[in-house]
Amino acid sequence: xxxxxxxxxxxxxxxxxxxxxxxxxxxxxxxxxxxxxxxxxxxxxxxxxxxxxxxxxxxxxxxxxxxxxxxxxxxxxxxxxxxxxxxxxxxxxxxxxxxxxxxxxxxxxxxxxxxxxxxxxxxxxxxxxxxxxxxxxxxxxxxxxxxxxxxxxxxxxxxxxxxxxxxxxxxxxxxxxxxxxxxxxxxxxxxxxxxxxxxxxxxxxxxxxxxxxxxxxxxxxxxxxxxxxxxxxxxxxxxx
Amino acid sequence: xxxxxxxxxxxxxxxxxxxxxxxxxxxxxxxxxxxxxxxxxxxxxxxxxxxxxxxxxxxxxxxxxxxxxxxxxxxxxxxxxxxxxxxxxxxxxxxxxxxxxxxxxxxxxxxxxxxxxxxxxxxxxxxxxxxxxxxxxxxxxxxxxxxxxxxxxxxxxxxxxxxxxxxxxxxxxxxxxxxxxxxxxxxxxxxxxxxxxxxxxxxxxxxxxxxxxxxxxxxxxxxxxxx
Numbered sequence: 304x305x306x307x308x309x310x311x312x313x314x315x316x317x318x319x320x321x322x323x324x325x326x327x328x329x330x331x332x333x334x335x336x337x338x339x340x341x342x343x344x345x346x347x348x349x350x351x352x353x354x355x356x357x358x359x360x361x362x363x364x365x366x367x368x369x370x371x372x373x374x375x376x377x378x379x380x381x382x383x384x385x386x387x388x389x390x391x392x393x394x395x396x397x398x399x400x401x402x403x404x405x406x407x408x409x410x411x412x413x414x415x416x417x418x419x420x421x422x423x424x425x426x427x428x429x430x431x432x433x434x435x436x437x438x439x440x441x442x443x444x445x446x447x448x449x450x451x452x453x454x455x456x457x458x459x460x461x462x463x464x465x466x467x468x469x470x471x472x473x474x475x476x477x478x479x480x481x482x483x484x485x486x487x488x489x490x491x492x493x494x495x496x497x498x499x500x501x502x503x504x505x506x507x508x509x510x511x512x513x514x515x516x517x518x519x520x521x522x523x524x525x526x527x528x529x530x531x532x533x534x535x536x537x538x539x540x541x542x543x
Numbered sequence: 544x545x546x547x548x549x550x551x552x553x554x555x556x557x558x559x560x561x562x563x564x565x566x567x568x569x570x571x572x573x574x575x576x577x578x579x580x581x582x583x584x585x586x587x588x589x590x591x592x593x594x595x596x597x598x599x600x601x602x603x604x605x606x607x608x609x610x611x612x613x614x615x616x617x618x619x620x621x622x623x624x625x626x627x628x629x630x631x632x633x634x635x636x637x638x639x640x641x642x643x644x645x646x647x648x649x650x651x652x653x654x655x656x657x658x659x660x661x662x663x664x665x666x667x668x669x670x671x672x673x674x675x676x677x678x679x680x681x682x683x684x685x686x687x688x689x690x691x692x693x694x695x696x697x698x699x700x701x702x703x704x705x706x707x708x709x710x711x712x713x714x715x716x717x718x719x720x721x722x723x724x725x726x727x728x729x730x731x732x733x734x735x736x737x738x739x740x741x742x743x744x745x746x747x748x749x750x751x752x753x754x755x756x757x758x759x760x761x762x763x764x765x766x767x768x769x770x
Contacts, residue, residue, distance in 0.1 A: 469692070473685050477675045486671060490664035491692060493657070494700050517706055525699065532695060536688050539609060543684050 324409045328417025333424060335394065342390040343425060350383035350433050354440055363441050372443055373504030377459065377496055379437075380430050384460075385485050387425050388467035391418050392475040401475070405541060415537040419468040426460050443507055451512040452503065458522040459499030462529065466491050469533045472540050495525045549749050556742040563739055566732045574729075580644045585736045587637040590630045591659065593740040595697065597627030598666060602694040605687035617683035620690060621673060622751035624666055626744050631663045655712035658700040665693040 336342055357375055361367065395401035404414055434456075438445050445452060467488055474483045498518035505515055512519065567585050574581035604620035607613075638656065639649050650656065669689045676682035 466692075469688075473688060474672075476681070477672070479675055483668075483672060483675055487665075487668045487689065490661050490668060491696055493661045494696070494703055497657075521703055521706075528695060528699065529692070532692065536691060539684055540688050543680070 321410070321413055324413040325417040325420060328404075328409060328414055329420035329424070332391070332418060332421035336421070336425060342387045343429065346383040346386040346429055347432060349386060350379045350429065351436060353379050353382055354433070354436060358440065365442075368441055368443060369508050370504065372437075372441070372507045373500040373502065376434065376437055376503055377500045379433055380426070380460070381463065381489065381492065381496065383429055383433070384426050384463050384467060385488065387422060387429065388464075388471045388488070389481060389484050391422055391468055391471045393471070393480065396475065401541075411538045411541045412534045414541070415468060415472065415533060418471075419464050419533075422468055423461060423464045426464060427456070430456055430460060445507055447509065448506045452506045454512070455499055455502045455506065455519075455522070458519070458526060459495055459503075461526045462495035462499075462522065463488075463492060465526065465529045465533050469529075469537065469540070472537060495522055498522045498525075545749070545753070549746065549753075552742060552746050552749070556739060556746060559735065559739045559742065563732060563735050567736075571729065571732065577645065580641060583637050583641045585733055587634055587641060589733065589737040589740045590634040590637065592737060593744055594627045594630030594634060595662070595701075597623050597630060597744055598662070598690075598694050598697055601627060602690045605690040608683055609687050612680075614679055614683055617679075617687065618752060618755045619748070621670075621686065622748045622755065623744075624669060624690065625751060626747045628663065628666050628670065629747075630740065630744065631659060631666070635659060635663060651712075653712045654704045658697075658704055661700060662693070662697045665689075665696060669693060 354375075357363075357379075361371065361375075392401065395404060405411065409417070434445060434452075437443060467484075470484055470487045470491075474480045474487065477483050498521040502512070502515055502518050502522075506512065563585075567582055571582070573579050601620045601624040604616050604623060608616035608620060635656075638659075642651060643649050669686055672689060673682055673686050676685060
């Protein structure tokens, strides 16, 4: 009896330790980003430029915006997100930091989840700034549906984060890293992006989420499956 | 021995495809609503079936590589994926031709079409990634992971399509699928065509494997010469 409770206590301790390791990595990444702000500044500037270019490309009248708003927004998130994600593992290349991280007691899955959390926080911040910008530049009201919209953004962004972080780890040592990441990530992102775009367009048009639960299920399913796959396979990618 | 098997398979494929083509092009009657163009189905659908299965088989080989770390399995996985990518391309092109004839457009952004294109792009990325890595072990490891991600993604998309209510692409017609109804006379050549595609895939993978082993031999000879 004692032994069982001891082992379950040590298990709890282990999972607590794992969580703490994840948060340590995430905090480290966020702190580094906060001090330099290089990924955030670049992606924010980039997304502003894209939003402005869209207005020339599409002649935004209210009806057209109604149809395209979700798609436009997620395209901006994807493009700007790639900049953040590209930096995620690439920043560890200097001074062989990645090797040091792998040699540390943090398991690769902890490293992956920690980096994913940091990317997630950055992307969410970026997306809300973009959304505000989008609302102002294109005169779209989004505050009325903010709850469901935040849910869709949270789910869609996690999909982008998991796939992006995984492929960021995968491409970190490649020649042509900056090109390979989008080439690999964007096709993988089609199912969740399709769902997120449809949902966001609908929500920005003022409709309720309830009519579109199919797409929410797609997002949740994608998030769960690929998070598990990422955690299971990151060991292979980073260590071999 | 392997050469003889390859030769035998090729002969079997040649006979099968000739007999099948004769059946499909000469013996079968035209379809009621589509006239002659429905025959493209015999090239279009089996290519998708064998191609998608091939991606799955490639994933299994990748998994075996990860378990054994034997580069043979990596080469096999890459060859299978390459051939499957070609079959997927055949599927896309024939579908496009059929669409032009029946719908009046080369391409429609229907879920089924899009999913195949996405699948094609994912595995094209897989092959591009292989070219970007020089070191064989790293290449094998990374491409195995992409193969798993890509195949799971393809499977996911395939499931999602079944939830999407309205599709432009025709629903499955084969008798073992629910709701499929096709005349027996039209269905039998279809299955022979599937077999022909499987044979073709096996033959091409075998040739690709041989090419790979020759390349490795040349490489080691070159190294020997330089040493």
